[in-house]
Amino acid sequence: xxxxxxxxxxxxxxxxxxxxxxxxxxxxxxxxxxxxxxxxxxxxxxxxxxxxxxxxxxxxxxxxxxxxxxxxxxxxxxxxxxxxxxxxxxxxxxxxxxxxxxxxxxxxxxxxxxxxxxxxxxxxxxxxxxxxxxxxxxxxxxxxxxxxxxxxxxxxxxxxxxxxxxxxxxxxxxxxxxxxxxxxxxxxxxxxxxxxxxxxxxxxxxxxxxxxxxxxxxxxxxxxxxxxxxxxxxxxxxxxxxxxxxxxxxxxxxxxxxxxxxxxxxxxxxxxxxxxxxxxxxxxxxxxxxxxxxxxxxxxxxxxxxxxxxxxxxxxxxxxxxxxxxxxxxxxxxxxxxxxxxxxxxxxxxxxxxxxxxxxxxxxxxxxxxxxxxxxxxxxxxxxxxxxxxxxxxxxxxxxxxxxxxxxxxxxxxxxxxxxxxxxxxxxxxxxxxxxx
Numbered sequence: 001x002x003x004x005x006x007x008x009x010x011x012x013x014x015x016x017x018x019x020x021x022x023x024x025x026x027x028x029x030x031x032x033x034x035x036x037x038x039x040x041x042x043x044x045x046x047x048x049x050x051x052x053x054x055x056x057x058x059x060x061x062x063x064x065x066x067x068x069x070x071x072x073x074x075x076x077x078x079x080x081x082x083x084x085x086x087x088x089x090x091x092x093x094x095x096x097x098x099x100x101x102x103x104x105x106x107x108x109x110x111x112x113x114x115x116x117x118x119x120x121x122x123x124x125x126x127x128x129x130x131x132x133x134x135x136x137x138x139x140x141x142x143x144x145x146x147x148x149x150x151x152x153x154x155x156x157x158x159x160x161x162x163x164x165x166x167x168x169x170x171x172x173x174x175x176x177x178x179x180x181x182x183x184x185x186x187x188x189x190x191x192x193x194x195x196x197x198x199x200x201x202x203x204x205x206x207x208x209x210x211x212x213x214x215x216x217x218x219x220x221x222x223x224x225x226x227x228x229x230x231x232x233x234x235x236x237x238x239x240x241x242x243x244x245x246x247x248x249x250x251x252x253x254x255x256x257x258x259x260x261x262x263x264x265x266x267x268x269x270x271x272x273x274x275x276x277x278x279x280x281x282x283x284x285x286x287x288x289x290x291x292x293x294x295x296x297x298x299x300x301x302x303x304x305x306x307x308x309x310x311x312x313x314x315x316x317x318x319x320x321x322x323x324x325x326x327x328x329x330x331x332x333x334x335x336x337x338x339x340x341x342x343x344x345x346x347x348x349x350x351x352x353x354x355x356x357x358x359x360x361x362x363x364x365x366x367x368x369x370x371x372x373x374x375x376x377x378x379x380x381x382x383x384x385x386x387x388x389x390x391x392x393x394x395x396x397x398x399x400x401x402x403x404x405x406x407x408x409x410x411x412x413x414x415x416x417x418x419x420x421x422x423x424x425x426x427x428x429x430x431x432x433x434x435x436x437x
Contacts, residue, residue: 006018006019006022008022008048008051008059008060008064009051010051010052010053010054010058011050011051011052011113011304012052012054012304012305012306012307012368013304013368014054014055014306014368014395015053015054015055015056015059017059017060017061017064019060019061019062019063019064020043020061020062020063021063021064022063022064022066023063023064023065023066024065024066024068024069025065025067025069025070026069026070027070028142028144028150028176028177031047031065031070031144031174031176032144032148032149032150033148034063034065035144035145035146035148035174035425036148037063038062038063038425039146039147039148039423039425043062043063044060044061044062044063044424044425044426044427044428045060045062045063045064045065045174045425045426046058046059046060046062046063046064046065046170046426046428047060047065047067047087047117047170047174047175048060048064048065048066048067048118049067049087049088049090049114049115049117049118049119050090050113050114050115050118052111052113052114052118052393053118053122053392053393053394054306054307054308054393054394054395055392055393055394055395055396055430056428056429056430057121057122057169057170057392057393057428057430057431058118058170059428059429059430060428061428065174067086067087067088067115067117068088069088070086070087070088070176071085071086071088071089071090071093072085072086072089072097073085073086073089073097074086074177076101076103078101080181081103081181081182081183081184082139082140082179082180082181082182083097083098083101083103083179083180083182084140084177084178084179084180085097085116085177085178085179085180086176086177087115087116087117087174087175087176087177087178088115088116088117089115089116090112090113090114090115090116091108091109091112091113091114091115091116091119091298092112092113092294092298094116094294095292095294098182098185099185102184102185102235103182103183103184103185104182104183104184104185104186104292104293104294105134105137105180105182105183105293105294106131106137106181106182106183107125107126107128107131107132107133107134107137107213107297108126108134108293108294108297108298109124109125109126109134109297109298110126110297110298110299110301111298111299111301112294112297112298116134116178116180117175117178118393119134119135120134120135120138120166120167120175120178121135121167121168121169121170121175121392122169122391122392122393123135123167123349123351123352123353123391123392123393124393125342125344125353125354125361126213126297126342126344127213127214127215127228127342127343127344127361128211128212128213128214128230128343128344128345129208129209129214129314129343129344129345129358130212130345131212131213131344131345132344132345132346132347132352132354133344133347133349133352133353133354135166135167135347135349135352136166136345136347136348136349136352136354137180137181137182138162138166138178138179138180138181139154139155139162139179139180139181140152140153140154140155140162140177140178140179141153141154141162141165141166141175141177141178141179142175142176142177142178143165143168143172143173143174143175143176144173144174144176145172145173145420145421146173146420146421146422146423146425146426150176151165151173151420153165154179161416163348163349163350163409164349164350164351164409164412164413164416166349167349167350167351167352168351169351169392169431169434169435170426170431171413171417171421171426171427171431171435172416172417172420172421172426173420173421173426174426184234184235185235185292185293186232186233186234186235186293187232187233187234187235187237187239187290187291187292187293187296188212188213188230188231188232188233188290188291188292188293188296188297189230189231189233189237189288189289189290190228190229190230190287190288190289190290190291190296191227191228191229191230191231191288192226192227192228192229192286192287192288193226193227193286193287194224194225194226194227194281194284194286195224195225195227196223196224196225197218197222197223197224197225198223200216200225200227201225201318201321201322204317204318207227207229208314208343208360211229211230211231212230212231212232213228213229213230213231213232213297214227214228214229214230214343215227215228215340215341215342215343216228216340216341217338217339217340217341218321218325218338218339218341219277219278219280219281219338220273220277220325220328220333220335220338220339221273221274221277221278221328221334221335222274222277222278222281224281226281226284226338230296230297232293233290237290238290239290239291239292240289240290240291241289241290241291241295242287242289242291267336267367267369267370270334271334273334273335273336274334277336303367304367304368305337305365305366305367305368306365306366306368306372306395307363307364307365307394307395308363308364308365308372308376308379308380308390308391308394308395308396309340309361309362309363309364309390309391309394310361310362310363310379310380310383310384310388310389310390310391310396311344311353311354311359311360311361311388311389311390311391312359312360312361312362312383312386312387312388313357313358313359313360313386313387314343314357314358314359314360316360316386316387317341317343317360317362319386320362320382320383320385320386320388321339321341321362323382323385323386324339324362324364324379324382327378327379327382331378333374333375335364335366335375336366336367337364337365337366337367338365339362339363339364339365340361340362340363340365341360341361341362341363342360342361342363343358343359343360343361344358344359344360344361345358345359346358346359350407350409350410350412350413351392351407351409351410351413353389353390353391353392355407355408355409356408361391362383363391363394364376364379372395376395376396377397380396380397384402387406389403389406389407392434398434399433399434400433400434400435400436403434413435414435414436417435424437
């Protein structure tokens with residue numbers, strides 16, 4: 001978002017900048033003009049979507065291109081179930097655009113406020129051992145390069161570039177269109193319930209393998225896990241959505257309102273965190289319903305937080321999680337936000353956290369008014385020891401020297417960046433840190 005006075009800040013309030021100017025392009029041609037003008041003035045230019053990254057990946061100290069107006073449906077290939085969207089289209093807008101064609105996105109994360117281009121550029125993902133992240137669903141794209149040219153990538157044009165462009169970190173150009181490989185619309189049967197944590201961990205491999213989509217949350221200082229298991233069903237399956245009032249109580253009153261109060265109290269009186277967490281486990285979850293996929297995948301998140309998430313080889317999730325639990329006990333910290341554990345299939349995107357390996361994800365959070373540094377950095381060291389790769393849109397401390405060895409195609413990606421943006425028109429401090437100058 002752009003605030004009065006020109007200061008931009010992200011949703012998590014972890015990054016802010018006062019750009020030299022802000023533009024709101026409505027077309028690919030307008031993006032091209034903005035890029036050419038910025039290059040002529042030797043001013044860096046960056047596109048910004050919804051600002052849901054916790055890192056500085058979208059920070060634009062020069063020209064900020066706000067993609068709010070570059071939204072909507074471009075075309076649909078019903079026979080191939082492929083849909084082309086303008087890059088600024090928000091994920092929560094996509095279901096209504098796809099509905100007339102009987103289509104849906106194959107998988108989504110648990111937040112749908114992001115733009116489609118921001119989601120794929122940062123490696124946003126959901127959960128499900130047989131399903132990749134959102135970037136893995138991209139079969140084509142169009143982006144404006146540093147020369148102002150429109151580069152089209154897809155099955156018939158520059159197909160060799162798709163593994164780089166589909167998850168490009170904003171380093172290769174400004175995305176203006178993306179083509180998504182969709183699937184026939186479907187519903188999800190959701191079972192959400194608290195369970196003994198040790199039982200979940202001991203049975204983790206089986207549950208991940210058998211479920212279409214499985215994840216769990218652990219509130220530190222408790223011995224319970226909040227599990228979520230989603231089963232895919234045909235669109236024609238009977239639906240039993242949550243009652244409107246019940247959903248409002250669970251998601252708004254408890255999930256947002258009471259959690260906001262709990263975080264505020266816990267920040268002032270840390271000793272209250274363990275009993276608050278135990279109460280949260282009793283109040284949240286324990287529900288079963290069936291609804292359209294997009295309504296089950298995504299949930300409302302109004303309590304601001306900051307997040308770090310690491311992708312691990314799937315077999316390393318259990319030992320890494322055990323080490324994290326031990327760390328919290330050893331340090332005597334009081335952590336009010338839950339730890340989230342999800343899973344994803346391997347993919348071929350060069351800079352994907354799941355590139356070449358079945359992956360599990362461990363995410364840690366802190367209330368946005370609390371300093372996360374000590375907690376995040378200690379957890380980060382555990383994740384690195386288990387082969388972790390940091391989510392590009394979530395907080396971490398790594399630089400190119402460390403990341404290069406964790407991505408087989410890191411050198412290929414940087415070489416393509418050298419070719420498409422030799423003068424670093426699309427650079428910013430974050431990209432300089434993680435990719436090199």
